[in-house]
Amino acid sequence: MATTVELDPRDLDERQLYFVMSGLVVPRPIAWVSSLAQDGTPNLAPHSYYNAASSAPPIVMFSSTHAPHRRPDGIKDTLRNVRQTGEFVVNVVDAELLEAMNATATDCPPEVDEFHLAGLAPAPSRKVAPPRVARAKAAMECRLCHLLEMGDATLVFGDVVQFHIDASIWRDGRVDMTRLAPVGRLSGSDYSTVERIQSLRRPAWTPD
Amino acid sequence: MATTVELDPRDLDERQLYFVMSGLVVPRPIAWVSSLAQDGTPNLAPHSYYNAASSAPPIVMFSSTHAPHRRPDGIKDTLRNVRQTGEFVVNVVDAELLEAMNATATDCPPEVDEFHLAGLAPAPSRKVAPPRVARAKAAMECRLCHLLEMGDATLVFGDVVQFHIDASIWRDGRVDMTRLAPVGRLSGSDYSTVERIQSLRRPAWTPD
Numbered sequence: 001m002a003t004t005v006e007l008d009p010r011d012l013d014e015r016q017l018y019f020v021m022s023g024l025v026v027p028r029p030i031a032w033v034s035s036l037a038q039d040g041t042p043n044l045a046p047h048s049y050y051n052a053a054s055s056a057p058p059i060v061m062f063s064s065t066h067a068p069h070r071r072p073d074g075i076k077d078t079l080r081n082v083r084q085t086g087e088f089v090v091n092v093v094d095a096e097l098l099e100a101m102n103a104t105a106t107d108c109p110p111e112v113d114e115f116h117l118a119g120l121a122p123a124p125s126r127k128v129a130p131p132r133v134a135r136a137k138a139a140m141e142c143r144l145c146h147l148l149e150m151g152d153a154t155l156v157f158g159d160v161v162q163f164h165i166d167a168s169i170w171r172d173g174r175v176d177m178t179r180l181a182p183v184g185r186l187s188g189s190d191y192s193t194v195e196r197i198q199s200l201r202r203p204a205w206t207p208d
Numbered sequence: 209m210a211t212t213v214e215l216d217p218r219d220l221d222e223r224q225l226y227f228v229m230s231g232l233v234v235p236r237p238i239a240w241v242s243s244l245a246q247d248g249t250p251n252l253a254p255h256s257y258y259n260a261a262s263s264a265p266p267i268v269m270f271s272s273t274h275a276p277h278r279r280p281d282g283i284k285d286t287l288r289n290v291r292q293t294g295e296f297v298v299n300v301v302d303a304e305l306l307e308a309m310n311a312t313a314t315d316c317p318p319e320v321d322e323f324h325l326a327g328l329a330p331a332p333s334r335k336v337a338p339p340r341v342a343r344a345k346a347a348m349e350c351r352l353c354h355l356l357e358m359g360d361a362t363l364v365f366g367d368v369v370q371f372h373i374d375a376s377i378w379r380d381g382r383v384d385m386t387r388l389a390p391v392g393r394l395s396g397s398d399y400s401t402v403e404r405i406q407s408l409r410r411p412a413w414t415p416d
Contacts, residue, residue, distance in 0.1 A: 174396070
């Protein structure tokens with residue numbers, strides 16, 4: 001006999017809410033965001049409250065949770081940089097980059113360059129100043145187009161102005177998912193890699 | 209020698225942009241959204257440009273792409289219903305529900321009840337009128353809190369007002385990912401199921 005746990009969010013504290021939300025909205029894509037501080041220090045940090053907002057024109061969005069326990073002003077380096085410079089790059093995380101991505105998820109001070117910290121080479125972007133991760137199989141150069149305060153976070157929206165896609169994952173105008181092997185964020189310290197792909201045709205509507 | 213395909217979005221048409229965006233922002237969580245038309249007809253449809261926007265308070269968002277080829281006004285049933293009633297439920301899609309979810313991804317007319325179409329029993333919600341999917345292992349009742357036009361879509365934000373979590377996936381205040389077995393959306397007709405979970409501790413920052 002299945003029983004259902006009923007939870008009213010008003011009865012949960014911040015930590016409990018984080019566990020529930022990050023446990024039920026899964027698997028999440030990861031925006032591994034590179035940006036530049038005003039003094040030119042590169043920053044690289046993963047965000048998984050992230051998705052496409054629009055395909056055509058291409059717009060991505062990610063949520064930067066305010067972190068009062070991590071920064072005096074509660075603002076993470078990525079958000080501060082994007083606000084100040086208006087530019088960022090979303091790097092795609094694949095299975096080979098999982099460990100390096102995790103190394104950049106640390107609470108290090110703003111003057112630390114996470115590229116250096118994780119042993120990652122930067123590669124120049126074409127239209128924005130922040131570099132991309134050279135080893136990433138795909139990256140999207142973005143220009144800030146909108147900011148929105150929402151709950152405990154600031155949502156960052158960016159127009160994609162350039163795509164970089166490794167030729168090894170590109171076939172007939174589409175991304176080869178097996179070769180990309182993207183990583184999904186689950187809850188806590190858990191990640192999933194795409195191992196088995198199921199293809200289901202979307203049914204055409206046929207009235208009885 | 210790795211070569212990189214460089215794409216300027218201004219050189220791509222709508223279809224090409226959809227392939228690139230849905231191929232690079234992966235794996236995506238699926239909001240299987242139930243809603244009610246003003247005449248009471250239930251609607252159920254998957255949306256994968258979806259994520260949490262905030263954990264505390266809990267807020268979810270999904271993008272409803274305008275579909276001029278599918279509806280005369282370009283507005284999908286879910287968006288019309290949510291605008292008119294201010295309520296919806298996000299049902300979580302697990303491996304056992306993948307086929308049923310796909311059956312609701314069809315372009316059927318607004319008078320069709322996708323619960324019936326897919327052979328799914330509804331279960332009553334507690335705080336909102338739209339029913340949830342009885343077989344879903346988790347569901348979030350939501351009240352519309354914000355709408356935002358963005359590119360080719362309308363973004364729908366909802367305050368989560370009630371969580372339903374099957375006891376079988378709930379352990380010590382957290383979601384058991386192996387038992388939930390969530391489905392991720394890839395591109396085209398492809399889906400991934402969470403099969404192998406990798407756990408990586410987030411490193412603490414330790415200066416040299």
